Amino acid sequence: MKLQALVCLSMFAAATAHADETVFDTHVHLREGETSLRAYEADVTAAHVKLAGFAGMWFGGPNQALAGDPAAIRVNDDAHLALARKHPEMLPVATVHPYDGQAALDEVARVAAAGVKVLKLHPHTQKFDAADPRVLALVRKAGELGMVVLFDNANILPGDSERLFNLAIQAPKTKFIFAHIGGMNFRFWNMLALARTADKFFFDNIYFDISATVVLAADSPIEAEFVWTLRNVGIDHVLLGSDYPQLTLGRTLDALHRLGLTDEEQAKIRVDNARKLFGR
Template identity: 35%
Template sequence: MHRLFAVTLVLLASTSAYAADAYRGPIIDVHAHLRLSDKDGLNKTHPLGTDALRTLDDAAGVQQSALIVIARKGQIDATKAQNDAVIAAAAATPGRFFPVVSVHPADGEAAIAELERLAKLGAKMVKLHPNTQNFDVSDPAVATVAAACARLGLVMLFDSYKPWDASQIGKFVLLTVSNPTAKFVLAHMGFSQFRETGTFAQLRKIGVGTNNVWFDISAIGTTYAGSPLQAEFVWTMRQIGTDRILFGSDWPVDTPAAALAAVRKLGLTASEQRQVLHDNAVSLLGLTP
């Protein structure tokens, strides 16, 4: 009983030390969604425009935030208009928001032409969503988009959890290893399949690619912080390397404040928090610090 009490005190002291040692600098959110019309909200309460997100960012200390849109198959004119709108929304507040544009892999040559146009406009990141866009990561069309993004210097942000595709993480391994000059961010870190993302760390140890892969912890952070799986989640993050982990809120699914509170609960050191909350995004996306 005395030993249990002593261990409890040590754990409490450790938690307190991490809280006191928290990173308090500027924060970058790489995963927040922009609603442009009544047809493209993530949920019924998703506000139009950027005003609501700007207010939430201010409250949470988020300095810069992504604005994500998602392209629909076979609607290339609408895709172009959507991409132009998100670029304009970001440009309206320089240094505050950055656009995350999108194409659909099934749009073939039209998608590649749109990527070339977007790169000339200064876009840095492209959103691809296997669920919403209903494509398979192993589809050759996805590899074609990856090759084009590598050539154009565009970072790809993929949602990495598809409940009905148990092989998806393996498909991402093949895609990323086959496209070593492309840069991939796997959003939600595999979510309930996060154990499998450790594969990337093991492959890197034996010199098999994966130096081109990062993970954002939107949604998964708020799910596992404070849970019985927190220790394993954090252990996996550290195996991958906290220099490969990015902060995201997945707004409007979670607020920036809720996502930040989850990161604070994980017990990361101040230097690890700085990597996750700021430095990694600056380095990967070439943002102004």
């Protein structure tokens, strides 16, 4: 009976640990539109997380935005915008393919005019090279229009972080979020502490969401180094993302708690940095 009581107490503590914390989730995949959105919000409610909002994207999983069919991408972007109009807690994330050239640039301009603030690109699943000149032209255009560009940065592709860093250097007026902070190659990003010391070289336009990687790092042999990296890239540039439905926001938030960050650092990562970046 004692063991049973302890288990129940532990489950209750886990369920209420987030009750007084507000979170903005920067990485949510809504693969089935409204059905996915309702499932996500039910999951957040069950975890007792107070949601300030979330960045939702249609792209991911079976929904691939590949080159050669910009009309299909536009249809999906429009459906996503319609969903966001029904759910003001959602920050809609649009997608294009850089290799669609002028059609991609036109779509970026169109969705920006409709109020979209974030563009998602994924070199691995969309099958493009981040070093391609068409990618640079696209992200510069997004920056001119005031959009933040969210890139996958799980280092599935060799040289992922290096290519993205070079891209950010060449587009200093564009703000980037690199999702997963490089995965298990997060160590690369410690060099930002040195990049900031070079005059007129790095313009602090890189942010990171720590989705998935934070779950691996918490309570692991690399935890201290991960925390050291977060402080080197700058806590003001770190965002919390769940990568739902692959991982839940409750599990991600639990991992954040276990890193040993200060209350002020956690608050910035949970919600404050996202509010500043997205103007919410």
